[in-house]
Amino acid sequence: MDPLEARSKYVMKGVALYHPVTIERGANAKLYDVNGKEYIDFTSGIGVANLGHANPELIKAAEEQLKKLWHMCFMVVNYKPYVELAERLAKIAPGSSEKMVLLQNSGSEAIENAIKVAKQVTGRPYVVAYENSFHGRGTYGYALASTGKYKPYKTGFDPLIPGVELIPYPYCYRCPFKQEYPSCGLACLDYVKNWFSHTRVPPERVAAFIIEMVQGEGGFVVAPRDYVKELKSFLEANSILLIDDEVQAGWGRTGKMWAVEHFGIEPDIIATAKAIANGLPLSAVIGKREIMENTSPGSFGGTYGGNPVACSVAIKVVEIMQRDRIPERAAKLGDIMRKRLEEMFEKYELIGDVRGLGAMQAIELVRDRRSKEPAADETMRVINKAREKGLLLLRAGVYLNVIRLHPPLTIEEDNLMRGLDILEESIREVVS
Ligand SMILES: Cc1ncc(COP(=O)(O)O)c(C=O)c1O
Known part of the structure; x- marks a missing residue:
């Protein structure tokens, strides 16, 4: 049976499929389907394969650990890959405070x-998260409750757990307060301090704010630096913790190891995953020692958390990121992408906005630049045309009208250029 047919027969419908292709193997930024068709990968499996597909050094690290020990549960015994990775993460985390880690x-x-x-x-009950955010669909708890996009993630699941409040994100292209940045004087933050805090949840009842410095699924929306700085001051003044979601924006993607490093603040807790082990399932919570030390033994953990093979790969990921200056490379790739997208903006009215940070660049497509009517169908048509021409792209945004570019950070420059050419050809064909 054709693998796509088998998928529709045996895999539940609730798991969506972006691209109807069956990929057999990858090599750095290239993917090959079961029919031998070649694709340039501008998705990295949603920002995961930052060091490319089938990276030989990572394969070696996995193989070596696989032969030694592949599971023992970190709550049963201690093992080195977990603690070695914890040490490395604590040391590379942003800011000067000492850190501790949970995997x-x-x-x-x-x-x-x-x-x-x-x-x-x-000991506080509330969490504040952002509209248009994405923090995961994987559990029926805080990740989903703090996700600020209703469809498709919350469809049919609400009401979700109480105690999570959503506030507007500084999405300046579509400001919910109809203001212009920077003349707005950060009206959205003013709303939080002076209205939300008095009408919805008083600050002394809030444990944490959780924020993506660059909203990923939300469409690569970058928070203004002064917004983040002022937010942190407000939180500190009220003893509220700042949780920085670096799941998508971390690991060199934005041109620095952590996206938050662009913003001049130190978060209290970082949540990270995706590129940490380049695709093996692994995630981390990295928090200030003074916080993590006060957690209650036995209330955290899990059978699989911090799998030894995934940890060994992640240790190698950290080493390669530092040795090969991958964040700097991401910044350079980002400059190339940005320049090219801005040239496209000059040529095609369909592009309403170009934005991003480092190698996390996107275009928002609109039917009319003045009304900003989202061009969701056109977005899908561009993505489908690009696939036919051998480029895999991802859609994002609250209106599904954003094309985000997420290539591996090890992509060869000629493949990056070829991918951008295909994107432009596809846009041209859709508008003509
Ligand atoms: C910013 C952000 N947070 C959390 C998640 C959830 O991660 P996972 O899909 O590994 O549960 C994602 C996934 O896309 C994400 O982009």
């Missing part, structure tokens, strides 16, 4: 646990 399996679990830490340690 889990997925981004959703990292989020759940980051919020559990914040609640347990502060």
Whole structure:
């Protein structure tokens, strides 16, 4: 049976499929389907394969550990790959405070646990998250409740757990307050301080705010630096923790190891996953020692969290990121992407906005630049045309009208250029 047919017959419908192709293997930034067709990968499996597919050094690290020990449960015995990785993460985490680490399996679990830490340690009941955010669909708890996009993630599941409040994200292209940045004077933050805090949840009842410095699924929306700085001051003044969701934006993607490093603040807790082990299931919560030390023994963990093979690969990922200066390379790739997208913006009215940070660049497509009517159908047509021409792209955004570029950070420059050419050809064909 054709693998796509088998999928529709045996795999539940609730798991969506972006691209109807069956991929057999990958090599750095190229993917090959079961019919031998070649694709340039601008998805990295949603920001995961930052060091490319089938990276030989990572294969070796996995193989070596696989032969020694592939599971023992970190709550049963101690093992070196977990503690070695914890040490490395604590040392590369942003800011000068000492850090401690918890390892889990997925981004959703990292989020759940980051919020559990914040609640347990502060003894406060509420969490504040952002509209248009995505923190995971993997569990029926905080990850989903703090996700600020209703369809498709929350469809049929609500009401979700109480105690999570959503506030507007500084999405300046579509400001919910109809203002212009920076003349707005950060009206959205003003709303949080002066209205939300008095009408919805008083600050002394809030354990943490959870924020993506660059919203991923939300469409690569970058928070203004002064917003983040002022937010942190407000949180500190009210003893509220800041949880930085680096699941998608971390691991060199934005041109620095952590996205938050662009913003000049030190978060209290970081949740990270995706590229940490380049695709083996692994995630981490990295928190300030003073916070993580006050968690209650036995209330965190799990059978699989911090699998030894995944940890060994992640240790190698850290080493390669530093040795090959991958974040710097991401910044350079990002400049190439940005320049090219801005040239496209000049040529095609369909592009309403170009934005992003480092190698996390996107275009938002609109039917009319003035009304900003989302061009969701056109977005899908561009993506489908690009696939036919051998480029895999991802869609994002609250209106599904954003094309985000997420190539491996090790992509060869000629493949990056070829991918951008295909994107432009596809846009041209859709508008003509
Ligand atoms: C910012 C962010 N947080 C959390 C998650 C959830 O991660 P996972 O799918 O591994 O549960 C994602 C996944 O896309 C994400 O982009």
